[in-house]
Amino acid sequence: MADGINTLRYSDIFFAMYFDGGMSCTHRNHSHVLLYIYSGEMLIEEKGKTTRLHRGDCAFIRKDFSVKMTKQAWNGEQFKAIFLTFTPNFLRGFYNKLEPDSIPKDARRENVSLCKLPSNRPDIVSLFESMTPYFDSGIQPSEELLQLKMVEGMYVLLNTNKNLYASVFDFTDPWKIDILNFLENNYMNDISIEEIANYTGRSLSTFKRDFKKCSTLSPREWLIHRRLEAAHELIQKGERKVSEICFDVGFKNLSHFSKIYKEKYGTPPTRNLQHGMGVEF
Incomplete structure (x- = not known):
């Protein structure tokens, strides 16, 4: 007790x-x-x-x-x-x-x-x-x-x-949970690859094999790519702070987020935000 x-x-x-x-x-x-x-x-x-x-x-x-x-x-x-x-x-x-x-x-x-x-x-x-x-x-x-x-x-x-x-019995082939559908609904959550495998009714090795059929990216790369897309869309709207967007889409480190965001989109997230409502970090 x-x-x-x-x-x-x-x-x-x-x-x-x-x-x-x-x-x-x-x-x-x-x-x-x-x-x-x-x-x-x-x-x-x-x-x-x-x-x-x-x-x-x-x-x-x-x-x-x-x-x-x-x-x-x-x-x-x-x-x-x-x-x-x-x-x-x-x-x-x-x-x-x-x-x-x-x-x-x-x-x-x-x-x-x-x-x-x-x-x-x-x-x-x-x-x-x-x-x-x-x-x-x-x-x-x-x-x-x-x-x-x-x-x-x-x-x-x-x-x-x-x-x-x-x-x-979601581990059997006819009823296996759709991987990309699950990820689309949960990409912003703090969830490990092992947990994703479990939630989708697969062993880790089976999950990795099945994921290769869905994407040319690795599971971790897919999550980062999807989170960046979501962040970019929110930043373009210019309605919220970059720091809020960073954590809401699933990133844990603001400086790391800014770095990979710039690598993907060519400009830091704050510059994109300036074209919106001018909201700062």
Whole structure:
């Protein structure tokens, strides 16, 4: 327990959290997660839309760098929830055991990362209520039990919507996430090549191989090129400071940004800005 927050983690797949008061914590989703809210409130922000989850709500959140989750007490109740985190190893093992005929060939990956499951479904209630003894008892569930709960959670998902096959098993060829589409939506974020590979459902070596099919640039070169393009467009408008633009498009160092900007466009960013509204650094 730290700062009033209780967390339980088992085998990196079973995660419970609860805390009181008006505390909140925010993080981005690095793995596919199935969550269930016992009390309190969770806010999920994606592409300008906020979804609120409360007692009895269950949702699947696809791994996505653009999704932000906030957990907080609500209506006098502490925040209390359980998260099932589907690791790549678990997903590959589960997928390999599926009968080929059971996998829908026409499943399509949804455009949104959040799927709220129907409330009060017996299989959902049964799954998550069976986990409540582990909140306060101090008893650690066995590895065998954890695996059973993960499998149960996976079938909860797959029995909800066949399109979730494409979201969950995004490492298979028909459902691999489009690399350039992902980068276009996330180039301004502080994200490593390893993270990009993971988010797009690939190993690092597979990502590098697939990226060569998309661009003659390396992934790092593509990111720099795209950030410079975005910066140039904003600077030409002349409405904002160069320093703000530099950091907003994803660069971390202003002097380095100015140097490579001049190399690409022939003039320093401040000179281009002078043709706009004259805004300085």
